[in-house]
Amino acid sequence: MKKIFIWGGLTVLAVAVIMWKLGANKKENETKTEFVKKSNTGEVPVLVQKVARQDFSQGFSANGNFEPVRELTYLAETSGRITDLYVEEGSHVKPGQVVARIDDEILGTDLENYKISMDQLRVDKERYESAFKTGGVTEKQVDDIRVQYEQAVTRYEAASRRIRDTRVKAPIQGVINARYVEKGAYLRAGDKMFDIVDVSRLKLAVSVPEAQVVHLQEGHKVKVTANVFPEVTYEGRITFIAAKGDNTLNYPVEMEVTNVSGKPLKAGMYGSAHFEMPQSAPMMLIPRTAFTGGVNSNQVYVLAGDSAKLRKVIAGRIYGDQVEIREGLKEGETVITSGQINLVDGAKVTVQTPAS
Incomplete structure (x- = not known):
């Protein structure tokens, strides 16, 4: 029983000490807050700015x-060995300028053979058409010779195109930015030859x-x-x-x-x-530095006589170091732009002249 009384007494004593300590801390905090207010009275240096609507360019x-704007990688359109290269990296070229030549000896032989065959079939076609008028050949024979002639013409034109492709020409104006081939190298159709940049x-x-x-x-x-x-x-x-x-x-x-x-x-x-953007209607702008704790806080200090009053505002768009104010301020009022870290609502302030 004696132990119960002892432990009970200790518990009551501990609770009393805790309650006293909490009360002392509260009083100490209140004293510090009051001291800060009093110590700040008339002594907090601040910078200010008048609130006014102003024209603002949104540029x-x-x-x-x-x-x-234009660049391309030129790919070989025919196969063969490169016999001549006329450009280096850094060379300026114009559209249609010959920049390389590919060996066309075999292609030239093929072209000549196709031309002989085409010329012969043209003569045969004309002969058959004349004979058809007198009944010497049938209409089918005329049609067949015409088809053969048209095929010969197609082969000749394709061979001519391959011959032309052996003279590699720049498709656009520009500079040879990279060259992937050398004289004497063997090309296959689709191989990279040049990068041209305009x-x-x-x-x-x-x-x-x-x-x-x-x-x-x-x-x-x-x-x-x-x-x-x-x-x-x-x-x-x-x-x-x-x-x-x-x-x-x-x-x-x-x-x-x-x-x-x-x-x-x-x-x-x-x-x-x-x-350059169109001029917008005059808007109310204040420096970003006027906000306590950042723009998202939507709180600024307004100068009221020689005191700082905390004001709730609604911020709009941000333009660099300026922020649009939609609500909460009026033209002619003065906001504090520097020194807020030392302020509490109602604190006395001294307006400083900004250093030039």
Whole structure:
């Protein structure tokens, strides 16, 4: 029984100590809070900005890499040994320019044989057609000789095409970016011969957010700059706007860029497209730094006399370091843009002049 009384007394004593400690902590916290308020009174330096509606251009820039508008890998259209190569990597070529020759000796012999056969069948066809008028041959014999002649013509034209293919011609204007063959090498139809890149015109591919892409149209002109020639402004024209965006709600946009003589851009270089957007109606904008804990908090401090008052607002779109305010502020009010970390609602403040 004595132990029960002892343990009961200890329990009551422990509970009393805990309750006292909690009360002491609460009082200490209240004292600290009051001390912070009093210590901040008239001493918290802040920077401020007047709230006003202002015209705001929604122009923006997007970055990407330049790519050639036209490029292709030329594949051999006939088989044979390369007898001549007229271009090197870096050579400029024009459409129709002969860049290589393939041995056509055997093909030339075949072409001559096909021509002899075709000429003979043409004579036979004319003879049969004349004989048919006098009843010397049947209509079927005339039809058969006509079919044979037409087949001979087809064989001759195909052989002529193979002869022409031995003179390899550039299909587009551009630069030989890579050469995969050498003189004397044996080609098979379909083998790679050259990569040709046309850099007289380039395209710049960028990603545009959904809020801006709705204002763009194909054909619109765009100012384009490049890091390698920052003093030059190139002219671009929008040629493609994706119908579907990616998972981040950005839409691929391509524009064709005309190169400038003397300061030509190359495929793979880094560039920026500067989109000029229509002027929007005046909107209320405040700095991002005015928000406590970030824009998503939707809370700012408003200057009321010499005190800071916490205000709930509704933020809209973000434009760089400026945030649109849809509700919660009025023109003429003053928001605190720096020093909020030391503020509590109702704290006294001293407005500082920003350093120049």
